[in-house]
Amino acid sequence: xxxxxxxxxxxxxxxxxxxxxxxxxxxxxxxxxxxxxxxxxxxxxxxxxxxxxxxxxxxxxxxxxxxxxxxxxxxxxxxxxxxxxxxxxxxxxxxxxxxxxxxxxxxxxxxxxxxxxxxxxxxxxxxxxxxxxxxxxxxxxxxxxxxxxxxxxxxxxxxxxxxxxxxxxxxxxxxxxxxxxxxxxxxxxxxxxxxxxxxxxxxxxxxxxxxxxxxxxxxxxxxx
Amino acid sequence: xxxxxxxxxxxxxxxxxxxxxxxxxxxxxxxxxxxxxxxxxxxxxxxxxxxxxxxxxxxxxxxxxxxxxxxxxxxxxxxxxxxxxxxxxxxxxxxxxxxxxxxxxxxxxxxxxxxxxxxxxxxxxxxxxxxxxxxxxxxxxxxxxxxxxxxxxxxxxxxxxxxxxxxxxxxxxxxxxxxxxxxxxxxxxxxxxxxxxxxxxxxxxxxxxxxxxxxxxxxxxxxx
DNA sequence: TCAATAGTGTCTGTTAGACATTATGGA
DNA sequence: TCCATAATGTCTAACAGACACTATTGA
Numbered sequence: 001x002x003x004x005x006x007x008x009x010x011x012x013x014x015x016x017x018x019x020x021x022x023x024x025x026x027x028x029x030x031x032x033x034x035x036x037x038x039x040x041x042x043x044x045x046x047x048x049x050x051x052x053x054x055x056x057x058x059x060x061x062x063x064x065x066x067x068x069x070x071x072x073x074x075x076x077x078x079x080x081x082x083x084x085x086x087x088x089x090x091x092x093x094x095x096x097x098x099x100x101x102x103x104x105x106x107x108x109x110x111x112x113x114x115x116x117x118x119x120x121x122x123x124x125x126x127x128x129x130x131x132x133x134x135x136x137x138x139x140x141x142x143x144x145x146x147x148x149x150x151x152x153x154x155x156x157x158x159x160x161x162x163x164x165x166x167x168x169x170x171x172x173x174x175x176x177x178x179x180x181x182x183x184x185x186x187x188x189x190x191x192x193x194x195x196x197x198x199x200x201x202x203x204x205x206x207x208x209x210x211x212x213x214x215x216x217x218x219x220x221x222x223x224x
Numbered sequence: 225x226x227x228x229x230x231x232x233x234x235x236x237x238x239x240x241x242x243x244x245x246x247x248x249x250x251x252x253x254x255x256x257x258x259x260x261x262x263x264x265x266x267x268x269x270x271x272x273x274x275x276x277x278x279x280x281x282x283x284x285x286x287x288x289x290x291x292x293x294x295x296x297x298x299x300x301x302x303x304x305x306x307x308x309x310x311x312x313x314x315x316x317x318x319x320x321x322x323x324x325x326x327x328x329x330x331x332x333x334x335x336x337x338x339x340x341x342x343x344x345x346x347x348x349x350x351x352x353x354x355x356x357x358x359x360x361x362x363x364x365x366x367x368x369x370x371x372x373x374x375x376x377x378x379x380x381x382x383x384x385x386x387x388x389x390x391x392x393x394x395x396x397x398x399x400x401x402x403x404x405x406x407x408x409x410x411x412x413x414x415x416x417x418x419x420x421x422x423x424x425x426x427x428x429x430x431x432x433x434x435x436x437x438x439x440x441x442x443x444x445x446x447x448x
Numbered sequence: 449t450c451a452a453t454a455g456t457g458t459c460t461g462t463t464a465g466a467c468a469t470t471a472t473g474g475a
Numbered sequence: 476t477c478c479a480t481a482a483t484g485t486c487t488a489a490c491a492g493a494c495a496c497t498a499t500t501g502a
Contacts, residue, residue, distance in 0.1 A: 197453025
């Protein structure tokens with residue numbers, strides 16, 4: 001069976017952009033074209049000769065003005081749940097944006113803390129949830145936490161990001177001991193004081209190639 | 225610009241099936257239709273109303289005769305690297321097949337140890353590599369190792385699978401101690417002797433809901 | 449001065465890895 | 476009997492988490 005169809009791209013790419021803003025994980029949403037208060041996940045279609053990940057990076061850049069420092073495939077949906085573009089299939093990527101990058105002026109995009117996302121379809125919600133799940137499951141293998149922070153940060157800020165990603169509180173002394181043993185950060189000469197307490201020293205991400213032996217198997221993570 | 229095109233599915237689904245066979249990880253490949261000695265990754269296209277993962281499960285079942293016990297999205301490719309089906313985009317899933325399941329008679333499929341894969345395009349190779357990477361990175365969170373084994377297995381077999389997935393040797397006593405502490409397996413009354421040594425007791429996967437506290441942050445996995 | 453946060457030192461229970469030993473089968 | 480593999484007990488160094496303490500700022 002043949003029929004006339006416009007040669008529209010039959011699939012779309014959604015990009016869930018995540019940042020750490022004011023002590024919370026936040027996702028970027030764009031106001032939908034019609035005037036109503038509806039929000040959508042930034043999306044687009046690949047240009048000719050552009051890879052899928054390349055398209056995701058471009059879409060991200062158009063939204064936040066800079067290229068995400070990390071991006072990864074997180075979900076794919078087929079027909080049955082139609083995309084706004086009416087595409088038959090959509091591929092979702094998760095991108096991480098460092099804190100401090102600001103949206104272009106007059107942007108149609110807004111950062112929403114993930115605990116205060118606006119109402120949206122279950123499919124959009126599933127894409128965002130899977131994006132967060134992808135991030136959380138990768139943070140052990142990829143230095144995502146450092147990507148969420150600006151180039152220099154305090155150790156308390158780093159710990160906060162880890163706590164956001166892990167969804168639990170960490171022990172301060174243990175956190176710092178483990179961090180020091182891993183040679184992942186190096187201190188700068190700068191200090192930053194904000195508000196009450198003692199100023200904190202700033203650090204930067206500076207991993208050393210010194211490979212430590214990785215111990216054991218983590219059966220505890222397998223608990224049902 | 226409009227042009228006549230046949231309404232063929234514009235995308236395809238590749239399914240990399242992995243099993244543990246004779247002490248090695250193996251991937252299932254299918255002989256290509258033309259007589260030449262070329263091998264391809266099992267693939268198909270979704271039927272109407274079928275989700276992408278549903279299609280992947282069906283493709284897997286058609287290939288090995290049973291449904292994989294675990295499946296997950298592992299990669300997506302756009303145009304530029306064309307798929308044999310001439311699809312513009314292909315989505316790759318990774319599936320795990322338990323040992324012991326045998327291929328249907330007269331099957332066009334063959335298990336290849338991943339260290340002895342036949343020559344194939346760099347794109348196919350990339351799909352398989354990403355599938356293995358997905359498996360390895362998920363084994364901490366999903367009981368993949370148990371899925372690669374038949375219902376009952378010896379602890380040495382289990383350890384071998386972990387060593388295959390991790391790509392390194394584990395310490396026997398530590399492995400068993402951690403396994404016991406995690407309440408993931410239970411012993412059966414059966415023993416199996418093969419060849420020389422003392423027979424080994426058979427175990428089955430039987431996770432208890434007893435959630436142990438998960439300690440610490442694993443910075444060591446973040447080493448570059 | 450008090451409150452709040454940064455950063456460190458010490459103690460203790462737990463555990464990974466090493467080593468040794470016993471157990472049990474086949475050759 | 477010797478050898479190979481299974482299974483387990485013990486020791487030790489390393490480490491996570493708890494606690495307490497000092498340091499340094501703003502109010």
